Amino acid sequence: MAHDHNSKEKVVYVGDSRVKKYKKNNVPLDYSAYPGNSEAFIPNFLLKEWMVGSVFLVGFMILTMSHPSPLGYPADPTKTDFVPIPDWYFLFMYQLLKYPYTSDAYVVLGTLVLPGILFGALMLAPFLDTGKERRWYKRPIASSLMFLSLFATIFLTMVSWQGYQHELEELNIIPEHLERAEKIAAGLEEPGGKEAEPIAIVNKESEGYEIYQKASCVSCHAVDLNGVSSMPSLLGIGDKHSKEEITDIIYNGFGSGMTGQAQANLDAGLTEADLDTLAGWLAEQKAPAGEEAPEEATESH
Template identity: 60%
Template sequence: MAHGPNKDEKIVFVGDSRVRAKASTLIPQDFSAYPGKSEVFIPNFLLKEWMVGVVVLCGILALVMSEAAPLGYPADPTNTQFIPMPDWYFLFMYQLLKYPYTSDQFIVLGTLGVPGILFGGLMLAPFLDTGPERRFYKRPIASTLMFLGLIAVTYLTVVSWSHYQHELKEKNIIPEHIKREEEMHASKGTAGGEGGGAKKPAASAAAIVAPDDPAAAIYQKSTCIACHGGDLKGMPSAKIPALRGVGDAHDKAAILGIMKNGVGNMPAQYDANISKGLTEADLDKLADWLAKQKAAQ
């Protein structure tokens, strides 16, 4: 140790903590024993995979910011016409759970068993296929798992979407997000057509005619109340019309026809009401009472 200002005095470091220079540079591993292009996993291969992931993530973010997610109406448990659908990347699982052997009493097999086998096979692939070969046609285990998985997911996704489109066409239903977008454009067009003037006051809803009629109690027991509500105001957000003033557009015979055959997005309700305990005489009285619901009273 130094004891004074003498420059020639020898300095001895006790417990030297200086960072020592590396004696040699990093020498890459020799992969000459393996045919084809090979490189170290860390950092070369991992850095390339990370860069590809960043590019894909930026692409997804650009799509998310440029195209807004389609939104339907707020959840309504009384809307029996709504067909729930998962996101596109879960359509294959949604379709799988529709089959008899993966639903009802076999629901555990459908939700845990089959997916567990599929994803378990993917997790075990590195341990089952340990060969150095990189060409897919010389790796039967990994290639078989990959192609089976792709075929199964693609098939179930296509079948699920086709079934959904067929169900919409059969029930004459327009998806809620499309309805909401059309309403938004229609409201913008209406606002623009008014030339910025004052908005017209909304017309008041017609009152219920003969609320003490015995048929009003029949209505409360019918399936109509689930969509049109106990106050007959319907659900405008879901394009379910109000029954107040329905008599201005339909007479008793027409209303009975709608009960038996349905109209628009509304399926037939006659048999459903019969199975619920109402009689034909009750439905006749109900149709007569609804025909009396007129705005001008």
């Protein structure tokens, strides 16, 4: 440029051609620039799917740890009052196989053909439905099949569960995991599935035990005091009732489930002194120190 101080002189800057100009653009292209005018599968779409899957997996693990799966007892082929049922996510298939056209002579249709068509169509959906429209109401065929499948799955699951509950009520069966929870709450079983140590009969050589074996009590509560069928155990009853209370139960009954048994025992040959001895012996039936008597002992029949 000029070296004098003329303000009207034009100033021209000459750049150095040895310095290269780099143009950096860190902003990714819009999805419309990609083939098909959609989001790039790798890495954009795949990364989002992985993130959603990871969140779902963490939530599922937390749910599994906070609510352990209900466990029944070991399989017993001689148990005839067991009602089998699959996990909840297979209830719809379980119900489907109950219908005549998917069982018996058509069992292959219900177990192989129909599930194969459904899951095969799900796998082929991206190849069969190649339209670019994303709004569900503008894709009538795909949307109708989706809603139909969703409705059928929910309906079959509900019908299967209601049928299972109805069957339990008809057969008067308590599911094994509920039965185990009740036993754990009553102290008859430990949470790990280990049977709790039974409470032993106290003073088995006493005259009271001989009288008990002759009394009508033994027909409902068994010789070992463990109870028969739905009748409660008398082991540890001394922790719940005193001798006076047991005497009152023998004469007047207990609640609405038991009537007084004194007269029946007197008619069978026992005396009032025998019943007093029996009440005293039953009051001695207490759990060892550090153990609790089962709740069933409070409902002496």
